[in-house]
Amino acid sequence: MTFVLKIESGIQRAVYLPKNDRNMTFPMPRKMLPFILLGFGFVLIVISIYFILRNQVPQTDLxxxxxxxxxxxxxxxxxxxxxxxxxxxxxxxxxxxxxxxxxxxxxxxxxxxxxxxxxxxxxxxxxxxxxxxxxxxxxxxxxxxxxxxxxxxxxxxxxxxxxxxxxxxxxxxxxxxxxxxxxxxxxxxxxxxxxxxxxxxxxxxxx
Missing domain, CATH: 3.40.30.10 (Glutaredoxin)
Incomplete structure (x- = not known):
């Protein structure tokens, strides 16, 4: 007997998974994908700017x-x-x-x-x-x-x-x-x- 954790309406509950469905996957909601991609893109931009500025800012001899x-x-x-x-x-x-x-x-x-x-x-x-x-x-x-x-x-x-x-x-x-x-x-x-x-x-x- 196999149970999986399922979330419905913000409530977690254990759900019995039939034998034939044990390899079933739960795809990510499509509406979340743009936000995740946007987050990755933002992180990459910040990292790129950091390395560009680090290489371009002159080291001032105080x-x-x-x-x-x-x-x-x-x-x-x-x-x-x-x-x-x-x-x-x-x-x-x-x-x-x-x-x-x-x-x-x-x-x-x-x-x-x-x-x-x-x-x-x-x-x-x-x-x-x-x-x-x-x-x-x-x-x-x-x-x-x-x-x-x-x-x-x-x-x-x-x-x-x-x-x-x-x-x-x-x-x-x-x-x-x-x-x-x-x-x-x-x-x-x-x-x-x-x-x-x-x-x-x-x-x-x-x-």
Whole structure:
């Protein structure tokens, strides 16, 4: 004895299927077919548009559009990877590039060799880079510093709350350039290339 589930007027009920009709199929109502085809067509159109736009939209190099600002540098005190406490105010008289970063951030990784090279060139000219990590463990940060052979100061902010409040941003990487008088002059959202550092930061160092 075979039963099948049949729906009539929105009510489900079990119906006995005679032996001779056990291979019988229940065709889809014709009135539903246009809607199903329309749905498939819509999905295909959306997918096609997505891939077309993904291939056509240019990848903007955000490092080519630094924003010029003129605001006092925030007060911020954190510890470095050696456990020593520092304040941004301690670097008054130097040009400071504050870089907000994380080990899991691809553009952060890409720009680190550039930052190190620029630091090597100008560190004897009243310039310093301070890289503030995005709340990761000290062990992870130390490994990253070792892997990338970083020699500029690296600060830790275990909760990242102080840094977020000081600079009012969650974007990574983001960089702020502070002049000798303690004024934020430039900010970048995204990776930085060496050419842009030479164009926008180097002139501040020699002012």
């Amino acid at each position: 490092s080519t559009v630094p924003v010029k600002v003129n605001v006092p540098a925030p007060e911020l005190t954190l510890t470095d990877i050696e456990g020593v406490s520092h304040a941004l105010a301690d670097y008054r008289g130097q040009v400071v590039l504050v870089n907000l970063w994380a080990t899991w951030c691809p553009p952060c990784k890409e720009e680190m060799p550039t930052l190190q090279a620029f630091y090597d060139k100008y560190k004897g000219s009243g310039f310093v880079i301070i890289a503030i990590n995005d709340g990761e463990s000290k062990a992870d940060v130390l490994q990253f510093v070792k892997d990338y052979e970083l020699t500029f100061p690296v600060w830790l902010d275990p909760t990242y709350i102080a840094t977020e409040q000081a600079f009012n941003t969650l974007n990574l990487p983001t960089s702020f350039v502070i002049d000798q008088d303690g004024t934020v002059r430039l900010t970048w959202v995204g990776g930085i290339n060496f050419r842009m550092l030479e164009k926008h930061v180097a002139p501040l160092i020699v002012e």
